[in-house]
Amino acid sequence: MISGLERLLAPFANKLGNQRHLQAISNGMMMSLALIVVGSIFLIVANPPINLDLVDLNTGNIFLKALIGWKQWAVANYNTITIPYTMTMGLIGLVTSFGVSYCLAESYKMKAAINGIISMCVFLMIAAPVNDGQLSMAFLGADGLFVALIIGLLSVEICRVVGNKVVFTFPESVPTAVTNFVNSLLPLAANIIIIYGLNLIVIAFSHQALPELIMSILTPAISGVDNVWAFMGIFAFSNILWLFGINGSSIIFPIVFTLGLTNSGLNADLVNSGNAAEHVMNLQMYRYAVLGGGGNTLGLVLLMCFSHVKHLRSIGRLSVIPGICGINEPVIFGGPIVLNPILAIPFVLMPCISIGLGALVQNSGLVSMGYIIDPSFTPFFAQGFLSALDFRNVIFMCVLVAISVAVYYPFFKVYEKSIDEKEDQE
Template sequence: MENSKFVEKMSAIAFKINSYKYIIAIKNAFASLLPIIITGAFATLFSNMVFDSVNGLARFGPLAFLEQMKPISQAINYATMNLLTIAAVFLIGMEVANLNKLKGHFAGLLAVVSYIAVIPTTIEVLTGEEQLVEVANVIGSDYTGSRGLFLGMAVAILSIELFTWLTNQDRLQIKMPDSVPSNVSRSFSALIPTILTVTAMATLSFLIQLVTGMHIYEIIYSLVQRPLENVVQGLPGVLLLMFVAQVFWVIGIHGNQMVKPIREPILLAAIAENTTAFEAGEAIPNIINMPFWDIYMSMGGSGVTIGLLIAIFLVSRRKDFRSIAKLSAEPGLFNINEPMIFGLPVMLNPIMAIPFVLTPLVTGTIGYFATAVGFAGPAVVMIPWTTPPILSAYIATAGSIGAVITQIVCIAVATLTYLPFVQVSNKAVTIEEAEKEKYGEERTESATQVK
């Protein structure tokens, strides 16, 4: 009874979080953004592993012509990874507007305009003489790339909420005659709210800088984004995030969806930074990022259930376990494990819940230290989460054999972790069958005596 109440309470919390408007907007926006991030990541992969004359295929004489194609991949990388925040602002603005019952794409454009209105358009450039020179009318990559994400998210939400409120004020709407085409009429209706929104955002940025002496970007990045990055991109933080996700899975709630609003902006920004550094030939800054989560902590799906599948095939004598495992094997290779979680089930199963929660924490720790000591290469390429194990480690790390070996070790550790619990399940079903036989015999004897 107490367990049932706990599950109901957690389900209510999960529903409340997932139904929060801004959480929905951010999740939907980053889901739409993934193809852009993956495109940029693969452009970087080709740039370095195919078109590069030092490390890529272009270093071989017959394939030297490939180097001439490198500007193509560099252009794609710039258009995707270096403009990540601009794309995110547009999509979040649209999502918030849709939730506010505003139709069309204009809100996304307005969010981008509002964001550009609050960021500096002057940057300092170091010349060949080691002198700093101010360059006006340009936008620095810090503001358009991953570092500007949190400010961009805040501006997108704030600007569209303000625009929505202003749009609903009848006295601010310019009414046009019925003879005017509807698209022209809508443009004039949005005119005053647009002017007031962009002006308000620019003024807010100006006043903050005037009062604090710091730009709003510096405040948001230093007080919000950087501390969150330090937590989530550190081993204790990512393990805590995974632990929370696993606990939600165990009680029947999609754990990844629960942690997504915290995980996605930070870990996607981390892989974007890694990709940019890899393209520039610089040191890779982040061990923990989105592909790290996928290749070391979610092989076969949440809970590293590829280990559970192998353990069942090795030692399980239960027909139900083996049947579910056979059905789950194919989707499991692509990291889809809902059949295991809800069919075995792992959910609300006190025996399987223990390794399900603990295994990704162990494999994540192994992956972290293998990368930290240099045995495994860091992830530099954003890959689809459905990429099969082994291949995922190889592609995400741009060909690191150490990462592939580390992932194999993690799968082996996961299998060993699940094995004793599968064996306990074997004993549990044996006891259950014995009890059924015992009570069945007693019922037969009782029936005979009655006769």
């Protein structure tokens, strides 16, 4: 099976992997990996795995008292705790625009740092407009990632065209910094006129800036998702967006999370009145679909932890704790899964399997239907128990992790071998 997949996928993957612009995207995203990992840790610290509405605040249980104290401290100091997250993960779009343009310019033997700075400045003009002296951060993070990729590539191409047409030369006595400064003026001006000008045209016609327009187009106007097939479809759509560096989770989140909250609340009313819960598409189903993060990547992370490829092994071990808490940006951008035709298949397929099996075990009574709103960024095994106070759900989620390992395994081995061959060639 692995040999067949290798014959089918490896040539296509190698061709894509050697494409200059895709390499720049992959390498540029890798530059932001440390920000993603560190930001994830602070997000976990700010969201302790306990819901104060569901526990006795005067309990004598030492473990619960510690969690209650942690939660109360986190709520009181939430803004302070999450500043490192805001200034790392919250700036992932900005950093990516620099990283992608830097790597692409480097491949062209251009001044990489200057091109990175130009790209970053143009991205700020478009994604972070100033209102009343304040900078908007709405699209500096993952929501602005797609625009960051476009600007990172386009700005370098503009600089390359302008730089080839107009180059100022000076005597050797003139410092290099002065030469670089003069030769960067026209490329910067061209970038502002073309890219920022395009943004102004978009605003004039749509009354939305470029990042807002793209997100509004991508946000699916889907109603009637209260069934397993629509739920599968919407998560498949989300994960396909992730493959292009677009935060698909943020786009579908208002739809699927609201549905989960509503149905969990309806189930809670039924249970409170002495009846059995009957709404399958509850918050518990949402947790199945994002077990380990988008794409159910916890199984992939476990495989990466034992890879003989040092790069994959390091990413895997860094991603274990965030993955257990449902945060998987380190593996999405560090693996990477973005623009990876081999890992794309299980990344889209596995959540659909989890949703289908989740509906099956809930409808058959093997697992209680979710009726409790559990805290976000809680370790998956704690969420599994808290959603219905049913330990069988924890066992089922562990089974889903094992299935994730099996589904990802053949594709991971093909990808691992392709990296080996690439390293041998280099």
